[in-house]
Amino acid sequence: MHSKKKSILSAAIALGLGAGLAACGSSGGDTAPAPAPAPAERSFKRVASFPVCAQLGSSCESDDTTAAEIVAASTDGMTLVYSNSPAGEIGFIDIADPAQPRPAGSLKVGGEPTSVSVLGAYALVAVNTSADHVNTSGKLLVVDIATRAVVATLPLGGQPDSVAVSKDGRYVAIAIENERDEDLGDGAPPQLPAGHLAIVDSVGAPATWTLRNVDLRGLAARFPDDPEPEYVDINDDNVAVVTMQENNHVVMIDLPTGKVLRHFPAGAVTLAGVDASDNRPALISLTETLQDVLREPDGVAWIAKDRFVTADEGDLAGGSRGFTIFNADGTVAWASGTELERETVRLGHYPDRRSDAKGNEPENVDYGRYGDKDYLFVASERASLLFVYDIANPLAPVLKQALPAGSAPEGVLAIPSRNLLVAASEADDRSIIVRSVVNIYSYGEGAPTYPTMKSVDRADGHPIPWGAISGLAAAPADSTRLFAIDDSFYRANRIFGIDVTKKPAAIDTELRITDTAGVLAALPVADAASADRAANFDSLDLAAMINPDKTVNLDPEGIAVASDGGFWIASEGGGTVGEAGRPVTSHNLILKLDATGVIRRVITLPAALNAVQLRFGFEGVAESDGKLVVAFQRAWNREANPRLGIFDLAAGTWSFVHYPLEPVASPNGGWVGLSDITALGNQQFLVVERDNQAGPDARIKRLYRIDLKGAAAGSTLAKTLVRDLLPDLKAQGGLVVEKIEGSAVLANGDVYVVNDNDGVNDNSGETLLLKLGRLQ
Template sequence: MVRHLLLGASALALATGAQAQGFNRIASFPVTANLPEGADPETETAPEIIAASGDTLVYTDSPLGALGFIDISDPASPQPLGAMMLEGEPTAVAVAGGFALVGVNTSESFTDPSGHLVEIDIASQTEIGRCDLPGQPDSVAVAPGASFLAVAIENERDEDLNDGVIPQMPAGSVFMVDLTAEGLIDCGTARVADVTGLAEVAPSDPEPEFVAINAAGEVVVTLQENNHIVVLDRDGAVLSHFSAGAVDLTGIDATDRDGAGRGALTFGEAQPGRLREPDAVAWIDDDHFATANEGDYEGGSRGWTIFNQDGTVIYENGTGFEHAIVEIGHYPDRRSDAKGVEPESVAFAEVAGTPMVFVGSERGSVVGVYDVTDPAAPVLAQLLPSGVGPEGYAVPADRGLLVTANEGDLTEDGGARAHVMIYRYGAAAPVYPHLTSEGADELIGWGALSGLVADGDRLYAVNDSFYGMQPRIFTIDPSQIPARITGSVDVTRGGMPAQKLDLEGIATDGEGGFWLASEGRSDRLVPHALYRVDAGGEIQEEIALPQALLDVETRFGMEGVTRDGETLYIAIQRPWRDDPADHVKLLRYDISAKEWAVAHYPTEPAETGWVGLSEIVAHDGALYLIERDDQIGAAARIKQITRVALDGVAFVPLGETPNVVEKEVVRDLLPNLRATGGYVVDKVEGLAILADGTAYVVTDNDGVDDSSGETLFFTVPLN
């Protein structure tokens, strides 16, 4: 496996768990709390660009057409301050003193772009000034000292026209305007910098994407679609300009293998000459700036770069950032054939005396924190979990805070709503990630963990059908902090990956191999089945469900399997067609006699959605189960471990009326799920219990698809 050489040093601080201090998330604010009174709670709302002014955060909300406000007097308990509706689509915001400077897009079409810059008094949430802009704004930056500001006028292309290829007129530009000593915009000082004729790609149609200003009043501008960077003085004169260049990428996953993203995490491909096409840019000092190389229609180098303003590359991250994200289970496999983790955002601040660059992966929902004391040799200090789609940052460094705006608002199917997340830098050691494959002999991608089992002092986990072409068994060493995935084997049939299995449970077979439970779907001709595999993952035996069960099955099938001697116990997730409401099947399979039996487990009634089982473990004469609802965030009510004493269970043959078991709730998991300061995730999927009674729980991150990508892995007491 070829790996980027910078990764080893960059990942060291993350891997050792030896940091004495760092950032930890302290709060998550759902921006639905700022919806106007009487608004439909399902109204789409999404924070995109965010800034801080004293005790107030301000953020742009493009879907709502508003500027949102959050009180962070107590940053661990952010409070809603409402939203101010604007005359158009807000695209960017910066602050100067107590004022917010907002770029507002009012374009009627791609060929007739327009917009204005509006100044808002933050305390009163009232407009106090406005300047017309020469097109569609995409980024706003205020100079240190607040003497002037710059606006990137993108005049974005129509992606449906000519396959999105530029040039497409009118051309973009950079707008600048002075601020008075009071921080007010002086529209009479407006000037427009012409940046046409500079780029090698479509020089007649520059599309400025992002602007940043250093202490010397120099403005750096990324032309993302043109793969070009320009540095201007405060009057708009060009000081330097250069191609953003290209990167040779190796050790990446560049293929969507089945057309739906449900492929395999295999990092052995290459992309030579991949254009950087930088999006966000941030000055590190007066000579150097960092770019997040998200890419557009012809590029995206999956990493980030530090340039000297003369165009010299002094640091190239290559695949280091992406590989680190792979190791913590946040790799977005469905984006493999596009731009991978898509580093879209970048910010700089000096926090507690250390210069830091913050790099955001839009698709991996991760923020990388880099120590750039030496800009030529950044060190990855942390990877922070964010909400879905981190887009903008505020870094109130004087308060030791980092704030991320996460624009993913998953209103469909009860998904997570959009959040602003707040982190504090302090003496406490970082608590995330909980699980990593860093330090393994090769790069191990993982995610969608759905079942867990203990064997001695090791744990084993399986992934579900999200990676339908690559069912895997992972070996976990839980003794380290964070816990380590030390190896993996593919589940195979005839030496080839056993595709389309939906592995939801794993148990040891007592002979060095495993029993696996696969949740079937009759509508897709995928059978419900138990599989016994050897230590190398090769299937040795398949046990189909008997016809008496298949006659009443639904797609919500086996969610866990456990072994007690020569007996397997299986948890069915939700009621099947012959089950009464709020009752699910517990199945028993006698391995030697090949006989099935059944009992009923009573679930809690669901307030919304459903309640079912996600895991089952035999331990010390009892069955321990994970019972959960399908709700997320504040709507979550039931995430718990229950206990069923085996000596009180009377299983009956299939076809007879099942007896109802008596359950005991032994652990409410909601406090554990809130412990990292994020919203409560829905899929608590895995439970394993060591011989000494230590219990481990793991959550399923849905393969980072419509998910924050967070995997929580923690221990809980059972009594």
């Protein structure tokens, strides 16, 4: 360890690390009068995420699939109403205190609710009651929000999708999609019956409302006999704009008369500088071009009487990965191009496995005026982000923020009257640690709190792609820099340099790990000290581990800065001995890299341990006093606790001790294991211990201190709790993230932790790089 860092941290330990972490800050003497304050910055901040499963019980201990798809608000903005398709119901949330949303009950609707809107005291719920894709039917339920009673039912004559209410309350427009069967043939239209627009004249008591239909056949060039209206919105002149996604067409209808005013194709775009390939392992490369991609718009919102915005999600053969501002005459006022794709890469939210499909996949849009500011909100379904644009000039929108939105945001709702913004994220599967949430954001003074980290542009003008951060380390004598690594989700593993003085922290360098010296390639021979040791490596898949350009595909889970320069990397082995479904393809390795990322040495486990390999192997590495210490995530060979491996660099020998894990505490079961280890000096270490649960099921996310002085080989260590991380994670306003994977202590004592977002695969994509405080 660098002497300066060692002395600082040793002094910090002497002051009492076991007492916890102190809040960051400093105090000083008298200062000069402060200058006049600049105008306060205003932004949106997530204040709460309401898990839909909370309607089933406050502890969310149910495996039932739930979802919040489309969300609306009561006229006073105190109650949210959302559609829950899997449960066949609508749900209510009390947001009198937005930071403490409370479940307020649910109502079965006798079918699949597809959308919801609000008119006065009523929630208007579109319900699909179709027997199949040919025999379509639906209804509009009028529900008294206060009593939760259905006061009227209007038959719709088809499968409904979106519902919109005019500002004067005189009209309700319902897109009757009659969606196609995606499993029939290749899923392409035409598949009758055709869709249409339903108009409800909503003056008077709901029992007196009447229904009219608008025929949309023969308008679109694509599938003219099978219009599939997707989304509808209404402007101040009671003109409805309707997107027909599969038809790549837009229609405007005068609601008082039911006449089609105009219609036009949504058009196509050419996207240069995007990733159009799904690589396994993932490789984000913004170097491809998609020619003449159909927009195929989904969500739509008016931003003025004569302009509207479409979220160009795509479906059959399109998806421009952005959004478009249209003039009412059908001309394009502005198009986002590749901006959303680039920004999701910059924020570590890029869904690489959707590269060959629709990329970040913009799903929906909404507009709101907050004070004197006009904002446009764009929900990205696959990147799980909500983009905030200042549209003071709708011909030149300015991206102001990107907000974390849970997994797969579908509905977005501006509530300017309460300075609130809401997004409904529908993905829900407790078995893969994903829960559907309704996200609540507050608009007020202060800088954005998300992202916590983003990348700068490379020399080629593209942002450094990143994600799946699995390890963290501190620069030895520079309290401004951290280093991180990505794991096996990505091809060509890299080390990232992070400037923590920036807000958010800036990933400003990337260093690829390479085997240009041939050390890894020679491993089965060069490291074979005996015949039985050579046999130990028979299962290594070196062809998969080393790319043609000598970059490597490993599973880096831990990183430490080496005392003599370069880095130590702990790579987790792949597969479990004796498990047919998970054959061993790689072993747990410690790699010594020089400062340029070239592998110079590989350290392996003893053959006896490799013979009982469990796939939960190396998770962290630290160097201290001439030794490397690696943390095994879980116990191998039916031992009671996981090992810490201690490798003497001079002698080249291993010894092992055991770490006492906490018992499983989550109502969802799972396991508890280790995720990182950080050297503190004087043979003391900081350890990350966590369960594999997230959201309301998470129970254990903790930092402990251990001391290896005098620890006998084979012994079980004692540990001291330093910090429970659950309050820190809950304070971010979202669901608790699962994988706290990295920890580091800067030379000045600042402690950082970071989570792994799994490359946005079955994950909200959030990466939280949290500065916790200083060691005492």
